[in-house]
Amino acid sequence: MAETERRLGLQPGDLADMQEMPVWPENWPAVELFAALQTQWTVAPSGRLVGLRYESLPVVCRALRIRRRKQRRLFRDLQVMESAVLEALGAEAALPADAALPDEQAGDWPC
Numbered sequence: 001m002a003e004t005e006r007r008l009g010l011q012p013g014d015l016a017d018m019q020e021m022p023v024w025p026e027n028w029p030a031v032e033l034f035a036a037l038q039t040q041w042t043v044a045p046s047g048r049l050v051g052l053r054y055e056s057l058p059v060v061c062r063a064l065r066i067r068r069r070k071q072r073r074l075f076r077d078l079q080v081m082e083s084a085v086l087e088a089l090g091a092e093a094a095l096p097a098d099a100a101l102p103d104e105q106a107g108d109w110p111c
Contacts, residue, residue: 027077029066029070029074030074030077030078030081031081032064033060033061033064033066033074033077033078034078034081034082036060036063036064037052037053037056037057037060037078040052040053040056040060041053048089049085049086049089051082051086052078052082057071057075061074
């Protein structure tokens, strides 16, 4: 548990009150997919989670032998779980309303 807390940027003991939660059988494939993607989080320079790396999905889906027709539903389920993690960890960061964006005319855009 301590290693999981460290990887998530939590303090020791933050997950001590966690309880197992039952998973309905129809949701189990999405939970398995989410668990298989545990090493595929994009991490900001600040150490905060940004989101999952979707480009790894085809490889993981093949490894789990997920049929193509089920992938669309599982992707939506995965996004729900991803959003819940980001919200729970407070990792969702929006630009402040007064944040200055690069000026396209001034050539500040990287591409």
